[in-house]
Amino acid sequence: MEEASIPYLGLLAGGIAFGGIATYALAGVYAERKVSAFIQDRLGPMETGPKGLFQTAADILKLLMKEHIVPSAADKILFAIAPLLVFLSVFAGFSAIPFAPGLVTAPLNAGLLFVLAIISIEVVGILMAGWGSNNKYALIGAVRSVSQIISYEIPAALALLSAIVMTGTLDLQIIGMQQDGEWGLLHWNAIRYPHLIPAFLIYFTAILAETNRAPFDLPEAESELIAGFHTEYSGFRFALFMLAEYANMLLLSILAVLVFFGAWHSPIPDIPGMPDLSGHSVLIWISGAGWLLGKSLFLVILMMWIRWTLPRVRPDQLMVICWKYLVPVGLGLIFISAIWQLVRIYT
Amino acid sequence: MTESVLIFWIFGLAILFGGALVAFTRNMIYAASGLFLSLFAIAGIFILSGADFLGIVQIIVYIGGVLILLLFGVMLTRKTTGDTLPPGSFRLPLGIGMSILLAVCMILVILPGNYEANPETGIPVLDDGTTSGIGVQMLTQYLLPFELVSFLLLTTLVGAAWLARRKPAQPRNLLTSDSDSPIKP
Amino acid sequence: MASLFIQWLKPIGSVIRSFRLGFGLTWSHFKKGNKRQKPKGIADPDYFQQSEGLVTIQYPHEQIPVPDQGRYRLHMETEDCIVCDQCARICPVDCITIEGIKTTDDLGLTSDGTKKKLYLPTFDIDMAKCCYCGLCTTVCPTECLTMTKVYDFSETDRDAFTYHYGNLSPEEAKVKQQEAEALEEARKAAKLAASKASA
Numbered sequence: 001m002e003e004a005s006i007p008y009l010g011l012l013a014g015g016i017a018f019g020g021i022a023t024y025a026l027a028g029v030y031a032e033r034k035v036s037a038f039i040q041d042r043l044g045p046m047e048t049g050p051k052g053l054f055q056t057a058a059d060i061l062k063l064l065m066k067e068h069i070v071p072s073a074a075d076k077i078l079f080a081i082a083p084l085l086v087f088l089s090v091f092a093g094f095s096a097i098p099f100a101p102g103l104v105t106a107p108l109n110a111g112l113l114f115v116l117a118i119i120s121i122e123v124v125g126i127l128m129a130g131w132g133s134n135n136k137y138a139l140i141g142a143v144r145s146v147s148q149i150i151s152y153e154i155p156a157a158l159a160l161l162s163a164i165v166m167t168g169t170l171d172l173q174i175i176g177m178q179q180d181g182e183w184g185l186l187h188w189n190a191i192r193y194p195h196l197i198p199a200f201l202i203y204f205t206a207i208l209a210e211t212n213r214a215p216f217d218l219p220e221a222e223s224e225l226i227a228g229f230h231t232e233y234s235g236f237r238f239a240l241f242m243l244a245e246y247a248n249m250l251l252l253s254i255l256a257v258l259v260f261f262g263a264w265h266s267p268i269p270d271i272p273g274m275p276d277l278s279g280h281s282v283l284i285w286i287s288g289a290g291w292l293l294g295k296s297l298f299l300v301i302l303m304m305w306i307r308w309t310l311p312r313v314r315p316d317q318l319m320v321i322c323w324k325y326l327v328p329v330g331l332g333l334i335f336i337s338a339i340w341q342l343v344r345i346y347t
Numbered sequence: 348m349t350e351s352v353l354i355f356w357i358f359g360l361a362i363l364f365g366g367a368l369v370a371f372t373r374n375m376i377y378a379a380s381g382l383f384l385s386l387f388a389i390a391g392i393f394i395l396s397g398a399d400f401l402g403i404v405q406i407i408v409y410i411g412g413v414l415i416l417l418l419f420g421v422m423l424t425r426k427t428t429g430d431t432l433p434p435g436s437f438r439l440p441l442g443i444g445m446s447i448l449l450a451v452c453m454i455l456v457i458l459p460g461n462y463e464a465n466p467e468t469g470i471p472v473l474d475d476g477t478t479s480g481i482g483v484q485m486l487t488q489y490l491l492p493f494e495l496v497s498f499l500l501l502t503t504l505v506g507a508a509w510l511a512r513r514k515p516a517q518p519r520n521l522l523t524s525d526s527d528s529p530i531k532p
Numbered sequence: 533m534a535s536l537f538i539q540w541l542k543p544i545g546s547v548i549r550s551f552r553l554g555f556g557l558t559w560s561h562f563k564k565g566n567k568r569q570k571p572k573g574i575a576d577p578d579y580f581q582q583s584e585g586l587v588t589i590q591y592p593h594e595q596i597p598v599p600d601q602g603r604y605r606l607h608m609e610t611e612d613c614i615v616c617d618q619c620a621r622i623c624p625v626d627c628i629t630i631e632g633i634k635t636t637d638d639l640g641l642t643s644d645g646t647k648k649k650l651y652l653p654t655f656d657i658d659m660a661k662c663c664y665c666g667l668c669t670t671v672c673p674t675e676c677l678t679m680t681k682v683y684d685f686s687e688t689d690r691d692a693f694t695y696h697y698g699n700l701s702p703e704e705a706k707v708k709q710q711e712a713e714a715l716e717e718a719r720k721a722a723k724l725a726a727s728k729a730s731a
Contacts, residue, residue, distance in 0.1 A: 038565030039558045043588040078376065110400045110478045117403045120411030124383055124418065131376060131422045139422065146415060153411070170478050248720075309558040324540065 002255050013105045017094050025246040028300065029056045029133045035304045066235035074232065078132030083240040084234065085125030090247045093118045097254055098173045100264045100288025102281065112164065113170040115255055116157060119210070119248070123149050126219075126229050129241075133232040141228025144315070145219030149210050151322045156206035156328030159199040163259045165337035174253075176263030184269040188262035200260045202326050202333070204299070207252040209318070211245060215301060215310035216318060242293060253299035254292065261295055264288030354393060361388035375421045379414065400478040420509055573597035602681030603666055606657050608697040611640040612676030615650040619668035619677055627661035628668060629654060633700075633708045636715060642674045653698050653705035659685070660693035 030045070037044030045052030045201065070079055096118075098104035106230040108114050123146050130142020166189065167175045181187035191198045209216035212228075220228035230241045257263065266287070313321065350373025361384055386409045393402030489510045567585025571594045572578065589596065598604075615632035632650035663671035669677050687693055700708060 008361045035562070038562045038586070041561055041564075041585070041587045043586055043590065046590060075376070078380070081380075108394075108399045108403075110403050113403045113407070113478075114399070117406040117411065120407060121387070123415055124410065127415070127422065128376075128380070131418075143419070143423070146419065150411075150415065214420075245639075305555070305562070307559065309554045 001267065010105060014095075017105075018091065021091065021094070021247045021250070022243065024250060025243045026056045026060065027287075028246040028249070029059075029242070031301065032304050034305075035051070035301065036308045039305075039308045060239060063239040064236055066236060069196060069232075071232050072136045075132040075134065076157060078128045079232075080237075082125045082129035083230075083237040083244075084134055085128065086122050087188055087240045087244040087247070089118055089121035089125060090136045090244045090251055092121075093237055093251045094173065094247075097251070097258070098176055098263075100285040101173065101177060103285045104173060107173060108171070110170040112160060112170045112175070112255070112259070115172075115210055115251065116153070116160070120149075120153060121252070122248070129233070130229040132230070135232050137225045138229050138231045139229075141219045141221075141225045141231065142184075144225075145212055145229055148212070148216060148219060150320060151319065152206040152209035152216075152326075155202050155322060155326035155330050158327065158334060159203035159206065160259060161254075162199045162330065162333040162337045163189055163193075163196055165334060165341060166196065168341075172258050172263075176258055176265075179262045180265055182269060184265065185262070185267040187258070187265070188267070190260040193337070193340065195333055195340075196260055198329065199333045200256060202330050203260070204302075205258055205321070205326060207256070208303060208306065209322070211248045211251070211252065211303075213245075214307040215313050217307075218315060218318060249300050249303055250296060253296040253303070256299060257295040264292040266291050274315075351395065356393065358388040358391040358395065361385070362392070376418075379421060382417070383410060383414055386414065400481055450479050571596045574599055582713060598681040598683060600681060602683065603664065603679035604683040605659060605680050605685055606662060606695075607631055607678050607680045608657065608695075609643075609676040609678075610652065610655065610697050610699045612644070612674045613652055613655065613697075614642060614646055614648050614674055615652050615674060618671045618673065622667045622671050624665060624667065625661045625663050628675075629656040629658075633705065633712045634715065635708060635712060640710040642676070646674055647681070650707070651700055651708050653700040653702075653708070655696045655697040657697065658693060659695060660690055 033055070034044045036042075045055035048055040048058050069267055070076060093115045095106040096104070096114045098107070098111070104111075106114075126145050127142050127150075130138045130140075130145070133139070162173075164170060167178055169175060169178075175189075179187050179189055180190075185191060208214075212219050219225070220230075225231070230238060233241060250288050264287075365381040365383070365385030365388065369378045371386065372378050372381065386405065390402040390405040390410075393399070393405055534611070564585040569583040569585060569587050569589065571589050573596055575597075576712070616629060617632070620626075620628040620630045630652075631654040633653055634682050635651050637651075639645055639651070666679060669675075669679055699703075
């Protein structure tokens with residue numbers, strides 16, 4: 001590979017990633033509507049295309065053609081920047097994700113930390129959106145959202161930390177490769193180190209709050225705040241917020257799969273007679289990315305199921321869950337991880 | 348090579364632009380946004396120089412922590428729009444003096460350092476900028492400062508929790524205080 | 533201290549219980565997502581049964597059968613109308629407009645044997661106003677005004693809701709009107725003559 005071609009490959013990868021995320025978001029919104037419909041004994045979208053398959057595509061087309069309404073009292077510059085910042089922060093997080101051994105745009109040796117860090121930029125965008133809209137509901141929503149995201153970053157980080165103590169590296173590629181083995185499922189971090197299952201539960205709870213999804217959707221509580229920080233947004237900018245929400249769900253789910261559930265490895269133990277993929281790097285990439293995305297999408301569907309099952313928590317419950325339950329348990333899990341490593345070193 | 352230099356220049360100009368925005372705008376939120384741009388671009392330069400751990404920590408601490416706190420404070424205390432800082436120069440000579448002092452200090456620190464240029468990019472690279480290097484250094488050579496800082500942070504955490512705790516309820520006198528009794532005569 | 537710890541543990545049990553209940557409930561509905569409710573009418577014995585699976589009926593494509601005695605859109609059998617004007621008078625929302633023209637022509641009998649004495653140039657029912665009370669159908673002496681089971685008759689133009697049941701075209705109505713006026717003149721003249729003669 002020529003050195004000069006690397007940035008252009010990066011641009012190409014970015015383009016592919018954007019296309020993939022946009023397609024995934026279309027499918028995700030459709031799935032969300034269908035899941036909610038089936039849970040509520042409805043049919044969901046049925047008219048546009050077979051079984052309503054093109055409904056979300058039609059919706060996004062509508063959003064793209066709509067007028068950008070900017071409230072006259074809004075701060076025009078911040079109002080315009082905010083959705084871009086929110087989306088770009090999530091989008092940048094994908095650059096550090098290895099989809100298969102070697103299939104990663106930015107092989108950082110602190111990739112896991114990078115994803116967590118880049119997501120925290122989203123908070124700035126949300127604050128800008130809420131403040132720039134000059135709308136009381138948007139501001140309240142933004143303040144709620146930010147306080148919630150900042151609080152839940154801590155249990156999420158603690159849960160990941162307890163896994164990192166076990167893996168001994170922040171490099172997502174190495175974390176993924178460590179979980180390889182002939183016994184499939186048994187080599188996954190959550191199975192190898194059973195105390196990581198509660199760690200995953202903590203992480204999963206925390207990412208529900210970080211993506212502002214039910215039961216932690218206080219920032220967008222329709223009954224009291226209209227739509228929270230994106231109340232004033234319309235058209236393409238609103239679409240960007242939706243895209244960011246779904247992309248964030250996928251990104252954090254991918255992170256969970258990478259760290260806890262065997263990354264790109266299949267759960268099936270090696271069976272003699274299975275085709276040997278070694279040597280065919282493209283085939284390895286396809287199967288690896290397939291397993292990784294499949295497991296992540298399962299988590300995304302789980303998040304949808306949770307959304308349509310649990311009612312919204314109260315703000316005081318939100319804080320109690322975070323500070324009185326998730327954080328102490330997370331600290332305890334790190335302690336267990338540390339003892340485990342000590343025992344491993346001295347035996 | 349040329350791309351790396353180009354990216355370096357982009358980040359460098361972003362730092363300068365953000366800093367200038369902080370210094371010259373009268374709108375508090377624009378100042379905070381300028382700070383965001385500046386801090387983010389510094390993180391970019393760190394990562395470009397191979398110190399990715401430092402860059403990431405820069406984002407987590409300065410953008411995820413300090414800047415958010417700052418924005419929070421500004422947004423909750425100021426009117427939404429049209430509220431700007433009063434014109435006029437506050438202690439201009441002192442500011443200029445401080446800036447010059449800071450610049451001299453930084454030059455004194457930066458100049459004597461030995462920087463080996465990365466042969467690939469031609470950009471100076473710090474060795475041991477990576478995660479494990481920093482970790483080993485922190486737990487061997489700099490163990491005492493590290494533990495002192497962690498003790499300080501623990502103290503602030505406990506202090507914050509103590510300040511935010513619910514005050515113990517005053518013993519209620521049923522005869523005198525009827526303000527919070529559910530049934531009023 | 534120990535009691536504080538127990539207090540801390542307490543909610544966990546109820547959380548797990550409510551999770552099991554909630555997710556069990558939503559899952560039990562979700563897994564029936566492949567079943568559909570069939571559109572069934574009121575005559576169906578299971579009409580009031582709680583249906584399994586999705587309850588939505590995709591209306592224009594699927595419709596619940598309406599019983600034959602459904603009382604929705606009004607229908608008028610012009611041949612049977614004797615232009616008695618009772619329906620127009622009882623209508624609480626005044627949606628029926630009737631004009632009659634007297635005539636000596638033989639208009640025949642209605643299907644129940646009543647003699648028709650008037651032409652019917654205008655019998656307009658404005659279904660946009662109709663409140664489906666059915667009073668007009670009860671007062672109609674010849675049972676020519678009835679309600680049908682047609683309920684989906686939306687229109688894009690409000691005037692299209694006015695149904696015309698008159699049996700004369702405007703030109704014919706004009707002719708008949710003149711005939712009726714001539715008849716009236718003749719009758720008046722005859723009456724005058726008769727009163728003169730008796731005086």
